[in-house]
Amino acid sequence: MRYVMILTGDESNWQEPKMPEGLMEEVGAWWTKWFEAGKIVEGGAELQPTSTAKTVGPGRDGRAEVTDGPYLELKEVVGGFIMLEADDIDEAVAVAAGWPGIAAVGDKVEVRPILER
Structure with missing residues (x-):
């Protein structure tokens, strides 16, 4: 099964x-270890700071309206994601648990199964 590791934390860190x-x-x-083990698939991406974001939402007239910045002003934001291949969620969580940012800067990692349609 495929999973996504969503990296979150205080972007100032x-x-x-x-x-x-x-x-x-x-x-x-960490990346080399899990890529060579076949657990990282399709790569991932590190995101630029939220200050570079644009949010598209509904405007008053029903048309799309674009605003600067993220939709919500939060201390913890999504900083990136990594695509994983694992036998089950427990294995995916075991891979994610070794993410260096958890201990170093207090990152949190959400692991979520990919919906296959």
């Missing part, structure tokens, strides 16, 4: 100078 030294090397090692 992902910017210099708050990012702990060596964290990106740990992330690279």
Whole structure:
């Protein structure tokens, strides 16, 4: 089954100078380990800061309206995602539990099955 690992946290922790030294090397090692094990599929993406976002929603006239920034102003935001292949959710959670950002900066990781239609 395929799963998505949704990386969330305080985006200020992902910017210099708050990012702990060596964290990106740990992330690279984690990525290599699970990619070579066949658990990371279709890659993933690190997102730019929420300040670069645009939100599209319904306007007063029923047409789409575009606003700057994220829809909600939250301290914890989505910072990226990784696509996983695992036998079951427990295996996907075991992969996610080793994400270096959890211990280093307090990231949280949501693991959710992909809906296959």
